Amino acid sequence: MRFIYATLAAALVHTAASSAVSAVLETRVTPASLDCEEYGKYIGIHDGTGAEYSAGCADLTDACLKLNGTSIWSHAQCVAAATCQGTLGVIILNQCQNHNVAHAASIPNLSGTVYASIVGSVAAAAGDPITQQNYIDFVFGQMSAANVTQWPSYDYVVSNWWNPITSWTATGNSIPYSNFDDWLHYSETDTDTK
Ligand SMILES: *[C@@H]1O[C@H](CO)[C@@H](O)[C@H](O)[C@H]1NC(C)=O
Ligand SMILES: *[C@@H]1O[C@H](CO)[C@@H](O)[C@H](O)[C@H]1NC(C)=O
Numbered sequence: 001m002r003f004i005y006a007t008l009a010a011a012l013v014h015t016a017a018s019s020a021v022s023a024v025l026e027t028r029v030t031p032a033s034l035d036c037e038e039y040g041k042y043i044g045i046h047d048g049t050g051a052e053y054s055a056g057c058a059d060l061t062d063a064c065l066k067l068n069g070t071s072i073w074s075h076a077q078c079v080a081a082a083t084c085q086g087t088l089g090v091i092i093l094n095q096c097q098n099h100n101v102a103h104a105a106s107i108p109n110l111s112g113t114v115y116a117s118i119v120g121s122v123a124a125a126a127g128d129p130i131t132q133q134n135y136i137d138f139v140f141g142q143m144s145a146a147n148v149t150q151w152p153s154y155d156y157v158v159s160n161w162w163n164p165i166t167s168w169t170a171t172g173n174s175i176p177y178s179n180f181d182d183w184l185h186y187s188e189t190d191t192d193t194k
């Protein structure tokens with residue numbers, strides 16, 4: 001948590017110095033190079049909760065970044081990474097390598113394909129929410145695809161990755177599509193980027 005405030009303060013200084021540049025490039029997202037450096041160092045550490053380093057999370061975030069996409073919530077790797085890394089870190093790191101990645105609020109919605117991969121196609125068609133078991137299966141499946149070798153425990157994943165999301169959505173023990181999509185877009189903001 002602490003480094004985010006330091007980064008924000010530094011970004012404010014940076015913003016004043018580069019306002020002429022950002023006025024020209026207003027449609028593009030160009031995080032301060034300091035943000036890129038800071039977030040690069042914190043891959044694997046949740047930027048919202050300050051949980052300790054998780055090698056499994058670092059592998060998920062790296063698998064997301066490897067795709068170098070722009071509709072990042074259409075990639076299961078990036079959605080899984082957001083749940084352990086935090087949305088802001090995943091968004092900023094993607095913006096750092098690809099300036100076509102929009103601000104958090106403007107990133108396209110969570111794709112139906114990814115949602116169906118989390119809850120199952122029948123449940124997705126029925127509009128069912130994500131259960132804790134759905135999430136565990138999804139995130140462990142994505143870690144497997146990312147060739148994780150140092151696995152977190154189920155308890156760790158539930159308390160450090162799942163619980164902070166249900167706390168934010170305030171939807172009880174499961175999360176409907178629209179609340180999860182809102183979490184991806186609004187749980188953290190990227191106002192420290194220009
Ligand atoms: C990612 O995509 C952007 C935009 O096409 C490109 O400029 C950049 O070089 C790519 N980065 C990597 C690491 O492939
Ligand atoms: C994304 O979801 C929001 C909220 O559900 C909705 O208002 C918006 O139209 C959707 N955007 C697109 C491009 O489908």
Ligand SMILES: *[C@@H]1O[C@H](CO)[C@@H](O)[C@H](O)[C@H]1NC(C)=O
Pocket residue numbers: 063066145146147
């Ligand atoms: C995981 O390993 C397989 C087999 O070596 C490889 O094809 C795949 O690209 C790896 N996945 C990632 C995310 O690096």
